[in-house]
Structure formats: C-alpha cells, structure tokens
Amino acid sequence: MIESYVEIDIDKIIENVQNIRSINPDSMYCAVLKANGYGLGAYKIAEEIEEFVDYFAVARLNEAISLREAGISKPILILGAVYYKDVKKCIDYDIDIPIFDLNYAKKINDYIDKKVNAHILLDTGMGRIGFRDFEENEIRELKSLENLNIISVFTHFSTADEADTSYTEMQHDKFKKIINDINDAFDLKFVHIANSAAAIKHNISKDMMRVGIATYGIYPSDLLREENNEELKQCFSFRSRVIFIKDVEAGTSISYGRTFIADKPMKIATLSIGYADGFIRAFSNLGEVLINGKLCKVIGRVCMDQMMVDVTGIDVKVDDKVIIYPDIYKEASKIDTIPYELMTSINLRVPRIYKKSGKIISIDNYIGEIYED
C-alpha cells in the first residue's frame, strides 16, 4: 500500500503543451523542468514529452546533467548561474548557459577551451540576474570572447500574471530596443521572453516560449485562471490514505501543542501525510482535504508524518483515499503562497506514479520500494 503519492497524467501534460502551442503556433516550446519538473519528476516527464517540445530549461547544472544522463537529447538551457569552472561540464554534456554579466563571461571564456552555447540574459525589470543596460562597449567585448557561441538573447517578466499590463509592456519594449541594437553584432538564432503568463495572457512569445507551470496545467495566477476558463488541465493529483479513525468527546485535544480542542463530540481521521511529505505545517487548523467527495478540515498541528482531519458526519473508513489540495489555488492562498511552492514542496519520500491512457506506465520511488496493493 502506498501511503501518500502523486499521480501524474502524461496525456494531460501533452494536451496542455498542444493547447499552449496553438496560442502561439510559430513559437518554439521550451518546457521548464526546473526543481524536478515543479515537483512532479523531471526525467519521466521530459522523456514522455520530448517529441512534442523543442527545448528544455532547468535552473541548475545538476538538473541538466541528470536529464542528459537519462537520455534526453533535445537542447537544454540552464536558467540560473553556472559556476565558471563547471562550464566545462556544460560543454561535455551539450548544455546551454545564460550569460548575465561581462566579468562572468570573461572568466568563462578564459577558463574553457571549447565553445559553449550561450544565451545573453537581459534584466529588463525582473531585478534578479542579467545585463541591466546593455552598452555598446559591452556588446563589443562580449563579441570578442571567442569561446562563447552566443545563439540567443532572453529576458524574464516579473508581473506578466497581473491585471495591470504596463510594467510588462515596458519590459517588452526595452527588450525589443536592445534586440534591435544587438541583432547585427551577434548571429542570433532566436530570442525568447515569455513565461507561462506572457505566453497565455499577452501572447508575447517571440521565437520561443519558456513554459513552466502551465505545462502542468496550473495557471500562474487566479486572474489567468479566471480569464481562461480553466482550459488547461491540471496534470497531477496528490493523494494520501486514512490510517485511523476515532470518536472523541468534547474537551479532547488534538496534536502537538493542543492548539485544537474539540468543543463537541467529533469523529477524527488520522492521515498518513505530514509536513515532511510537503504538506506545509502552516496548514495546521487551516487546510482542507477531500475524502469521499467531502471537504474535511485539518485540525490541530500538522505533524512530520501524520495529521488529523475532522470527518464528523462523513462516511469514511480506514484505507480510504484522500485528495490533498482539492483546489490548489485556494489552499495556497490560505497560507499566503502560490501553487508553485506547494508543488515543489512535495518531498522525495512521496512516490510519483505516471499514467498514460489511463494505465500506470511507471512509478518513481526516490526512497525505497513500496508495496503495491
């Protein structure tokens, strides 16, 4: 019996990719698989969708190498910084890197002895990493670095999922202007700018869109979810199991710290999931799960491996399945976070079960084998 698990429907991911592609048919699709594919398992998803996408992006070198070692052959771009000495590994594994600073670029160029594929990263307003004002002399110096094969330029939006579009437009304009200035200097193969929000809401996609969260069928914000009538299909479901049920009298306290005390007789179920599985402790006395079609409140503090929910008046028995995050947007907002964080918090103790055409095609147990029922 698997205690808690995530079920991932590959068909829905492919449907989302095709759906988003149809918004921008001329644009290449870069599936963003950072943080283990937003918690859902990067390698398996990459393998299943490779034929439907053009590029993959991850955040770190180890993520990129693990995809290569698993046999992924489409281009892979790292979105975060790579330590200059590690760039040799990027050459060995044919992985693209971002260039976001002139000194960094020079250090890499001096250290490596073969060409690496590089994408110039512009900070047009995100305020994270990137060239801020790309000056004439910087362009000239970059161009002189013979070990950098500069194939692309990109930037990242900070507010593309919000109602006010003015900042996004400003970033877009800034990007277009810089591209005009540098187009002649480099032999650019393509440029890219859009995350999920920009690809869906603004239809700003340029030559390639970098689609993370929407690939998995989750909208970047409630606004986009409403505007698009939930056309994307959430591809995963996080499940757990009831392991114990008890009736308690008024006055009974539940869990650490006695933060919940029954004010009437109640029926309480214990679930085999806790914060170490990624069900964040801030959901104590706040979260809700779905059991047999009924919403049940989390009561008391979430423990490391177990938690309790109120099942008073609900038909439930031991071994019943539980749906964690019945509405992931609503649950995320309760603890002032976003679905991105809830997804990427799902711990490696939780097996990932992959389904295609309604059948289980594989199970990834990161920690130990599990017994099937």
Ligand SMILES: *Cc1c(COP(=O)(O)O)cnc(C)c1O
């Ligand atoms: C994470 C990330 C993306 C994908 O963002 P989503 O909102 O998940 O689509 C795209 N580009 C960069 C640079 C990122 O860091």
